Amino acid sequence: MSAPLLAGKVVVISGVGPGLGRGLAIQCAKAGADVVLAARSESRLAGVAKEVEDLGRRAVTVPTDITDPAACERLADTVRDTFGRADGLVNNAFAPPPLTDLTTVDLDAVRAGFETNVLAALRLTRLFVPVLEEARGSVVMINSAVLRHSRRTFGAYKMAKAALLAMTQTLSTELGPRGVRVNTIAPGYIWADNLKWYFEHLAKKRGVPAQQVYDESAATTDLRRLPEPDEVADAVVFMLSPLARAVTGQCLDVNSGEWHH
Numbered sequence: 001m002s003a004p005l006l007a008g009k010v011v012v013i014s015g016v017g018p019g020l021g022r023g024l025a026i027q028c029a030k031a032g033a034d035v036v037l038a039a040r041s042e043s044r045l046a047g048v049a050k051e052v053e054d055l056g057r058r059a060v061t062v063p064t065d066i067t068d069p070a071a072c073e074r075l076a077d078t079v080r081d082t083f084g085r086a087d088g089l090v091n092n093a094f095a096p097p098p099l100t101d102l103t104t105v106d107l108d109a110v111r112a113g114f115e116t117n118v119l120a121a122l123r124l125t126r127l128f129v130p131v132l133e134e135a136r137g138s139v140v141m142i143n144s145a146v147l148r149h150s151r152r153t154f155g156a157y158k159m160a161k162a163a164l165l166a167m168t169q170t171l172s173t174e175l176g177p178r179g180v181r182v183n184t185i186a187p188g189y190i191w192a193d194n195l196k197w198y199f200e201h202l203a204k205k206r207g208v209p210a211q212q213v214y215d216e217s218a219a220t221t222d223l224r225r226l227p228e229p230d231e232v233a234d235a236v237v238f239m240l241s242p243l244a245r246a247v248t249g250q251c252l253d254v255n256s257g258e259w260h261h
Ligand SMILES: NC(=O)c1ccc[n+]([C@@H]2O[C@H](COP(=O)([O-])OP(=O)(O)OC[C@H]3O[C@@H](n4cnc5c(N)ncnc54)[C@H](OP(=O)(O)O)[C@@H]3O)[C@@H](O)[C@H]2O)c1
Pocket: 014, 015, 016, 017, 018, 019, 020, 021, 022, 038, 039, 040, 041, 042, 044, 064, 065, 066, 067, 091, 092, 093, 094, 095, 116, 142, 143, 144, 145, 186, 187, 188, 189, 190, 191, 192, 194, 195
């Protein structure tokens, strides 16, 4: 039997929340990696760490606000002291930007979104470059299908994720010669708690069953179903793994075929 895709590797995940963040931790662990979990809520980190340990992998939790440079340095130091290596960094942390037209949106709110969603991801990546270079590792930025459409009120979100895409491409060019790959994954819908709550809310407002809202959304995808967190996370596992050893500077859409790119 061949070794799991991430056997012997250490993957650092920023923004471990209940949705994709948790899915990333679990799928990386199932693929054989030890994981470092970073977000602000200690209790959530502990819960996800327990799930990882139950799978037989090591999980180290480091409560971190990625907008705080000192906290990010502590995170990088902890990884170096604990494992002496890092093979993957997944920038998943996300602060929802304002959902308002760009013609009227509060610019300070847009700036605050950029701080977490773009600049903090860049700061974290820069701190991990030396260890990633030693391991010939890779970085994955979590993007969004917002890249693919121009709907009103999504402007600030799209600006942040478009910047993340641009950053991915340029970092790939800068770090490729040093053996570090940088890619991005663009999910559309992710069928997890946030979306379930939102569909319930829409269904109540319209007086229809939540399943109808799901079916209408799923009907806009080729596969007629909404991807689950583990399915998006598996695309990240692929990007982190040796199977993607010649893939860098790319954006992989994981959206059941809702948007073609
Ligand atoms: N949900 C969707 O349908 C969807 C669709 C397309 C793309 N995406 C992308 O997928 C990624 C994950 O989204 P998700 O909704 O599934 O979220 P999630 O992984 O469940 O949680 C993200 C976590 O980021 C953490 N975070 C926010 N600010 C932070 C900070 N300053 N420092 C450290 N951690 C911070 C928050 O945890 P703490 O509060 O504990 O810090 C939050 O729980 C995001 O990049 C998002 O843009 C999501």
